[in-house]
Amino acid sequence: MVGATPQRPGSATATGQQVVIGATGAAGIEGMPPFNTTTPGHISVMKDEVLDFLALRYPGNFLDMTFGGGGHTRAILEGHKDNTVTAIDCDPDAAPRAALLNKEYAGRFTFVDGFFDEAIEATPKATFDGVLFDLGVSSFQLDTAERGFSFRKEAPADMRMNPRTGTPAWKFIEEASLQTLETVLRDWAEEPRWRAVAQALHMAKGSPALATTLGLATLVGKHAQHTHRINPATRTFMGLRMAVNDEIGRLERALPKAFGRLKQDGVLAVISFHSVEDRVVKLFFREVTHTSEPIKIVKGMKVKPHAPAKLLLKKVGRPEKDEKATNARSRSAKLRVVQRISASKPSLPSAKIVLSETILDAAQGRGEQPSAAPTQRSAKSGQRK
Ligand SMILES: C[S@@+](CC[C@H](N)C(=O)[O-])C[C@H]1O[C@@H](n2cnc3c(N)ncnc32)[C@H](O)[C@@H]1O
Numbered sequence: 193m194v195g196a197t198p199q200r201p202g203s204a205t206a207t208g209q210q211v212v213i214g215a216t217g218a219a220g221i222e223g224m225p226p227f228n229t230t231t232p233g234h235i236s237v238m239k240d241e242v243l244d245f246l247a248l249r250y251p252g253n254f255l256d257m258t259f260g261g262g263g264h265t266r267a268i269l270e271g272h273k274d275n276t277v278t279a280i281d282c283d284p285d286a287a288p289r290a291a292l293l294n295k296e297y298a299g300r301f302t303f304v305d306g307f308f309d310e311a312i313e314a315t316p317k318a319t320f321d322g323v324l325f326d327l328g329v330s331s332f333q334l335d336t337a338e339r340g341f342s343f344r345k346e347a348p349a350d351m352r353m354n355p356r357t358g359t360p361a362w363k364f365i366e367e368a369s370l371q372t373l374e375t376v377l378r379d380w381a382e383e384p385r386w387r388a389v390a391q392a393l394h395m396a397k398g399s400p401a402l403a404t405t406l407g408l409a410t411l412v413g414k415h416a417q418h419t420h421r422i423n424p425a426t427r428t429f430m431g432l433r434m435a436v437n438d439e440i441g442r443l444e445r446a447l448p449k450a451f452g453r454l455k456q457d458g459v460l461a462v463i464s465f466h467s468v469e470d471r472v473v474k475l476f477f478r479e480v481t482h483t484s485e486p487i488k489i490v491k492g493m494k495v496k497p498h499a500p501a502k503l504l505l506k507k508v509g510r511p512e513k514d515e516k517a518t519n520a521r522s523r524s525a526k527l528r529v530v531q532r533i534s535a536s537k538p539s540l541p542s543a544k545i546v547l548s549e550t551i552l553d554a555a556q557g558r559g560e561q562p563s564a565a566p567t568q569r570s571a572k573s574g575q576r577k
Pocket of ligand 1: 234235236237257258259260261262263264265280281282283286306307308309326327328329330353442443
């Protein structure tokens with residue numbers, strides 16, 4: 193635990209290792225950019241729906257895997273005076289926001305700075321009554337131009353949630369093979385004209401067009417499919433962000449770990465915003481809600497062993513009309529919830545969705561293999577290939 197000295201949490205761990213903090217100052221430190229606590233706030237998505245499920249376990253200990261602006265964390269802390277929350281975020285700008293919350297809820301709140309699939313190992317509590325993932329980026333990140341997530345303002349095309357480590361988007365493009373770019377564009381960006389956009393990015397290597405958000409968006413806009421609803425660069429930015437932050441890989445690694453930390457009857461809720469994310473969650477939930485053990489014969493009777501979990505939401509949850517109308521970001525949200533019903537160890541999902549090691553290698557700056565592994569996700573015929 194780190195004390196109350198103002199310091200940039202995690203600054204000593206530029207490689208992305210996590211630091212657990214009970215209290216930190218909100219001020220920046222010399223030589224570092226100021227902490228971003230001033231952009232317009234993030235509106236928590238599907239808060240009421242999530243709380244309905246987590247409240248089944250009040251009072252309890254909860255784990256918020258994606259602290260962001262702390263909206264869900266705060267709601268859980270306010271939900272019962274004896275609730276505690278451990279929250280994780282890899283963004284250095286989240287830590288000072290957590291420090292502010294820590295002042296209000298001292299003794300009931302702990303923040304762990306790191307990637308959730310790694311930082312979960314550093315949580316002081318061993319087991320939890322509920323775990324929440326609210327995936328993707330926050331409005332704080334989207335609205336801070338210099339983070340490079342948005343094409344609305346000029347900034348370096350960075351897109352890292354944790355800029356202390358990893359490879360910025362422009363460098364990822366520079367280092368990726370054409371095949372990797374095509375995979376990112378097709379499977380993660382879900383860009384109908386993935387081939388043309390990948391080719392354009394490949395051809396633009398070494399040019400200033402890739403370096404900044406507006407340059408990149410302009411280039412992509414010339415080749416991507418135009419629809420009346422969204423900027424043509426939206427999908428490509430999403431796909432690049434997913435690659436740069438290894439979003440699918442981290443989710444795949446974190447879900448079994450999070451499930452493994454649930455107490456019996458503990459609840460795992462996941463809000464996702466992308467079809468591939470949702471597919472990873474759906475497959476994992478399918479795995480833990482079905483037993484792979486064979487039927488046993490006990491005292492002459494056939495007994496089907498219990499699966500480790502049951503679905504609390506039979507169908508995927510979607511935001512109410514009102515929420516969609518007032519918070520555009522919520523429109524693509526999907527909520528899935530399971531409850532652990534057995535302490536037995538779950539088997540891990542066997543299906544890999546689209547991850548190829550090559551994409552990860554490029555995202556982490558480790559260079560390319562000669563050819564990218566083929567994706568296992570079938571391309572939508574017609575639109576693709
Ligand atoms: C959508 S926001 C969460 C908002 C939050 N629930 C709230 O109500 O304010 C997602 C947050 O999760 C963080 N995040 C995403 N992927 C992460 C990962 N693999 N490890 C740690 N933090 C992650 C992002 O940095 C971002 O701050």
